[in-house]
Structures are given as C-alpha cells and as structure tokens.
Amino acid sequence: MSIDTTGFVSLLRREVLRFVRRPRNTFVPPFITNVLYFSVFGVILGERIDQIAGVPYILFILPGLVVLGAISNAFENASFTIFHGRWNRYIEEVLTSPLSYRTMVSAYVLAAAIRGAIVGVLIALIGAFFTSVGVARPLYLVAFAVVITLLFAGFGVAGGLWADDFDDLTMLNQFILRPLVFFGGVFYSLNELPATVQQVSLLNPMIYMVNGVRFGFLGVSEVDPNASLAVLGTLTLGIIVADIALFRRGYGLTD
Amino acid sequence: MEAAIEIRDLRKSYGDVQALDGVDLTVPEGSFFGLLGPNGAGKTTFINILVGLVRKTGGEARVFGHGVEDDYREARDHIGLAPQEFNVDRFFPIREVLEHKAGYHGVPPGEAGDRADEVLKRVGIYDKRDTRFDWLSGGMKRRFMLARALITDPDLLILDEPTAGVDVQLRHELWETIVDLNQQGTTILLTTHYIEEAERLCDEVAILDSGRVVDVASPEELMDRGTDDIAVELRHAPTAVPDFTAVDERVESVDLDGTRLVVTAHQGGLVAPEVVRCLDEQGHEIVDLEIQRTSLEEVFVEMTRQGEGRATAEVSQ
Numbered sequence: 001m002s003i004d005t006t007g008f009v010s011l012l013r014r015e016v017l018r019f020v021r022r023p024r025n026t027f028v029p030p031f032i033t034n035v036l037y038f039s040v041f042g043v044i045l046g047e048r049i050d051q052i053a054g055v056p057y058i059l060f061i062l063p064g065l066v067v068l069g070a071i072s073n074a075f076e077n078a079s080f081t082i083f084h085g086r087w088n089r090y091i092e093e094v095l096t097s098p099l100s101y102r103t104m105v106s107a108y109v110l111a112a113a114i115r116g117a118i119v120g121v122l123i124a125l126i127g128a129f130f131t132s133v134g135v136a137r138p139l140y141l142v143a144f145a146v147v148i149t150l151l152f153a154g155f156g157v158a159g160g161l162w163a164d165d166f167d168d169l170t171m172l173n174q175f176i177l178r179p180l181v182f183f184g185g186v187f188y189s190l191n192e193l194p195a196t197v198q199q200v201s202l203l204n205p206m207i208y209m210v211n212g213v214r215f216g217f218l219g220v221s222e223v224d225p226n227a228s229l230a231v232l233g234t235l236t237l238g239i240i241v242a243d244i245a246l247f248r249r250g251y252g253l254t255d
Numbered sequence: 256m257e258a259a260i261e262i263r264d265l266r267k268s269y270g271d272v273q274a275l276d277g278v279d280l281t282v283p284e285g286s287f288f289g290l291l292g293p294n295g296a297g298k299t300t301f302i303n304i305l306v307g308l309v310r311k312t313g314g315e316a317r318v319f320g321h322g323v324e325d326d327y328r329e330a331r332d333h334i335g336l337a338p339q340e341f342n343v344d345r346f347f348p349i350r351e352v353l354e355h356k357a358g359y360h361g362v363p364p365g366e367a368g369d370r371a372d373e374v375l376k377r378v379g380i381y382d383k384r385d386t387r388f389d390w391l392s393g394g395m396k397r398r399f400m401l402a403r404a405l406i407t408d409p410d411l412l413i414l415d416e417p418t419a420g421v422d423v424q425l426r427h428e429l430w431e432t433i434v435d436l437n438q439q440g441t442t443i444l445l446t447t448h449y450i451e452e453a454e455r456l457c458d459e460v461a462i463l464d465s466g467r468v469v470d471v472a473s474p475e476e477l478m479d480r481g482t483d484d485i486a487v488e489l490r491h492a493p494t495a496v497p498d499f500t501a502v503d504e505r506v507e508s509v510d511l512d513g514t515r516l517v518v519t520a521h522q523g524g525l526v527a528p529e530v531v532r533c534l535d536e537q538g539h540e541i542v543d544l545e546i547q548r549t550s551l552e553e554v555f556v557e558m559t560r561q562g563e564g565r566a567t568a569e570v571s572q
Contacts, residue, residue: 002361003328003332003360003361004361006358006361006362006363007358007359007360007361009358010354010355010357010358010359010364010367011355011358011359013355013358014344014347014355014358017347018346018347021346088342088345089340089341089342090342090343090344090345092308092338092342093342093343093344093352093355093356093359093403094359095307095308096306096307096308096331096334096336097331097356097359097360098327098328098329098331098332098359098360098361099328099359100328250310253308254307254308254309254310255269255300255303255308255309255310
C-alpha cells in the first residue's frame with residue numbers, strides 16, 4: 001500500500017474510533033432527543049394533526065428528523081475534530097506527516113459522514129419503533145444520505161478551520177444550522193405556507209435535502225428529487241474542493 | 256555528502272515583526288547540529304517552517320534536497336519532530352497514538368504496532384503503553400515526545416528543547432539515546448537553553464539572534480573565541496605587573512593582586528606555557544597555576560549581547 005492509502009486508512013480509523021468509543025457523547029444524545037421528538041411531535045401531537053402529503057404526521061416528520069440528526073452529527077464531528085485538534089495542537093501530528101492535503105481532508109470528511117449516517121440509521125430505527133415505515137426508493141435514499149452527510153461533513157471541516165473559539169462552533173450549530181433545518185420543511189409541508197413564503201423557502205438548501213430523503217422513504221416529494229440530487233452533489237464536491245484548498249493554504253492551521 | 260538541511264535567505268515576517276531575517280544555514284547529513292539563541296531568536300519558527308507548521312515569507316528551505324513547500328511530502332517523510340510544546344492526541348492511549356502517527360507515514364498496521372512497542376521500550380515507558388498522555392508524569396511526557404519522533408524512523412530528528420524541565424538523571428538518559436541515534440547515522444537538529452547540552456553533544460552550533468545567524472562553528476571553535484583566565488600564584492609579589500601583551504598577541508589583559516596574577520587570553524591552554532616561561536625568565540617562582548576555560552555559555556551570552564547592541568543601534572537609526 002502507498003503512503004496515501006495507509007495514511008488515509010490510519011486517519012480514517014483514528015477518526016472513527018474517536019466517536020465510536022464515546023457513545024455517551026456521540027450516539028446517546030441523538031437517541032434520547034429523537035425518542036422525545038417522536039413521542040411528543042409524532043405520537044402526542046401527531047394524533048391531533050391530519051395527514052400531510054397523504055401520510056400520517058409521524059411518518060411525514062420521520063425523514064426530516066433523520067436529516068436533522070445526520071447532518072448535525074456530520075457537521076459537529078468534522079468541526080469538533082478539526083477545531084479541537086487545532087486547540088490542543090494535536091492536529092500537528094497529521095499536518096507534519098507526508099499525507100497529501102487531499103488525503104487529510106478526505107479522511108476527516110468521510111469519518112464525519114460515517115457518523116452522520118450511523119445517527120441517521122439510528123433515528124430511522126427509533127421511528128420504526130413508533131410507526132410502520134418502509135423505504136419506497138432505496139437508491140434515492142442512499143444517494144441522498146451519502147450526499148448530505150458528505151456535504152455537512154465538508155461544511156464542518158471549513159467551520160472547524162474558521163472557528164477561533166468553542167463559542168464559534170456553538171454559534172454555527174445553533175444559530176445557522178438548526179434554524180435552517182427547522183425552516184426546511186421537517187415539521188410542515190411547503191404547500192401549507194403562503195405562496196411568497198414558499199418561494200423564499202426554496203432558497204433554503206434544507207428543503208431539498210429533507211424532500212430528497214422523504215422521497216427515498218415515502219416516494220413523495222414537493223421538489224424534483226433528481227434536480228435536488230444534482231444541486232446537492234455539486235455543492236458537496238464544491239465544499240470538499242474548498243476544504244482541500246483551505247488545508248493547502250494552511251488556513252487556520254499554519255502561521 | 257548531501258545536506259540534511261539547506262537554507263538560503265530564509266525569511267519570515269509577522270506583520271512588522273521579522274522573525275527570520277535572511278537565514279543561511281547548512282546542516283550536513285549525519286551531524287549533530289545545535290541551534291542556540293535567546294527567547295524570540297527565531298529557533299522555533301525556523302523548525303516549524305521545516306515541518307510545515309509555518310509558511311515562509313521568502314527564501315529557500317530544503318530537507319534532503321526536497322523543498323519544504325513544493326515537495327512537502329518527501330521533506331516531511333524524512334523528519335521526526337519532538338516539539339517543545341506538548342501536542343499529543345489526548346483521546347487515545349500512547350501506544351495507539353504512536354500507531355496512528357506511524358500510519359500517517361505509510362507504515363502498515365502490524366509493523367506500526369511493533370515499532371510502537373520498540374520505541375516505548377527504548378525510551379523506557381513501555382509499561383505505560385495503555386495510558387493516555389495526560390496521565391503521564393512530566394518526565395514521561397518528555398520521553399514520549401522523543402518516542403513519537405522516532406516512530407517513523409526519521410533521517411532527520413528535530414528536537415526543540417527536548418530536556419526542558421526534566422531532572423538531571425532523565426536528561427542524561429535522553430542524551431544517551433540521542434547520541435546513540437546520531438552514531439547510527441541520524442542527523443540531529445537540537446535547540447536548547449542548556450548551553451552545556453550543546454557543548455557536550457553538538458558537532459557544530461549556529462547562534463541565532465533576532466532572526467539572524469550570528470555565527471556557525473563547532474563548540475570548541477566558539478570557545479576559542481572567548482577568553483580564558485590563566486591564574487598564577489607566585490611565591491613573592493612582583494613589584495610591577497609583567498607585560499605579556501607584547502610577548503603573545505593572544506593575551507588580552509593582565510591583573511595583579513598581591514601574589515596572584517591573572518592573565519586573560521584567547522586559547523589560554525596554548526598561552527600558559529609562554530606565560531610560565533616568561534615568569535621563569537623574570538625570576539618569579541610559581542607556586543600554583545590554574546587555567547579557567549571560558550564556557551560556551553559565556554561566549555553565547557557575549558555574542559547575543561552584541562546582537563542586542565546591534566539591534567538597538569538599528570532601531571535608533
């Protein structure tokens with residue numbers, strides 16, 4: 001194996017082991033949060049809400065919750081590992097190695113995407129405990145899951161390089177990511193919004209992710225899934241290329 | 256022989272501050288090279304440019320012929336670094352940290368484990384292999400920094416203050432390990448505040464001050480540039496101070512205090528026989544003679560003090 005292959009596997013393994021060995025920080029919180037979401041919004045409130053887009057409310061929100069969990073965890077993993085590594089300077093173990101910048105970024109992004117995907121599957125399983133759910137379009141589901149976790153892992157790497165403090169990470173997650181997701185059609189249908197707000201909502205990239213994953217689970221979508229996939233795929237490629245350029249420039253990494 | 260490090264007109268500025276101001280330096284392969292300088296002289300900046308943690312503003316830096324920015328992968332593959340500040344992965348036991356580091360350098364997993372055991376044994380902390388870095392004592396942390404630098408079997412070992420804050424016994428143990436590595440062919444670049452360390456270990460040292468190389472020479476050559484004291488105890492006090500400056504141009508001054516005569520001279524060991532001969536010719540009886548060699552530390556302080564003067568003069572211009 002070349003330095004790049006061995007190095008990539010080593011860094012990927014290190015990154016995956018970091019979150020796998022700390023389930024109390026990585027998997028237990030989304031588990032508890034989503035049990036609460038499904039209990040309160042799905043069961044208690046859901047029974048008082050009519051069907052949306054032809055499906056029961058609990059089923060309607062399930063794909064959105066999967067997206068919310070998957071992208072939050074992908075983002076958090078990548079941003080934390082980069083920022084914490086900078087903060088405690090152990091990222092220098094990687095930076096002073098002969099790995100190419102492309103290999104470094106690929107390993108960080110893929111590991112974070114894996115965590116996002118695991119959390120997404122966990123949430124889907126919690127949903128299946130509360131309601132009967134199938135997968136109408138498995139290929140679309142997998143494609144969207146791959147693209148959105150990679151996309152937010154890519155954003156996480158950039159966020160981790162940009163942050164100067166732990167507060168900056170919290171700000172990215174709470175004030176940017178979470179509002180976009182909540183206004184991204186997780187808990188309501190676009191058709192229920194006034195026409196103008198509907199048009200504005202289409203500027204929110206979360207709409208395409210939530211609808212894409214919803215199409216994978218339920219076979220229904222309020223936007224064209226192929227167009228969504230194409231746009232999201234391009235964005236993902238763009239952010240990963242940008243991450244590599246930032247590493248090459250040493251942004252946030254070198255003096 | 257190929258140079259392990261080849262530096263030409265290396266510059267680094269942080270805004271108006273010139274951390275490195277046109278450094279030229281060659282570190283021969285296989286040498287034990289010391290980099291000395293006061294705090295803020297630019298030593299760590301210099302090292303960080305070699306390993307890619309600082310971007311140079313200008314000039315050239317090559318490690319075994321590879322440019323540290325254009326051929327950064329080849330350059331970094333040659334280097335093992337033990338930095339002054341602890342920068343170790345806190346999430347994993349130290350053996351795993353070593354395995355990861357070896358992996359980043361392309362060492363396959365099985366071999367990485369074997370190497371980790373080997374270097375942990377070499378620095379004497381194998382029994383702590385399953386402990387995380389934070390739980391090691393200060394001395395063990397220093398040992399681990401050396402182990403991590405060695406895990407990739409580097410051709411160039413860079414040690415930035417490797418014995419800072421360690422006790423005398425550990426310092427000697429670390430010296431022994433480093434000397435052993437150098438004898439096996441590893442080039443060593445050492446920065447240290449313990450001048451005795453450089454005096455004892457290095458083939459050659461560069462004095463860095465205010466981002467510039469003030470001098471490059473062997474510790475012996477540098478010490479020769481300082482002045483030694485030849486202290487002579489005479490049976491009877493002379494009536495006048497003997498004038499040795501005319502006899503040997505290496506003599507700087509002569510002080511007389513009763514029967515005690517102190518001759519300050521460059522290369523005191525070589526001048527002493529001449530002093531004895533002259534005193535003998537003048538009829539003085541010598542009771543005792545002692546040569547106090549100048550230390551590298553004294554030469555270092557003198558050289559960097561001159562640098563301070565120069566810097567002050569430049570600022571005032």
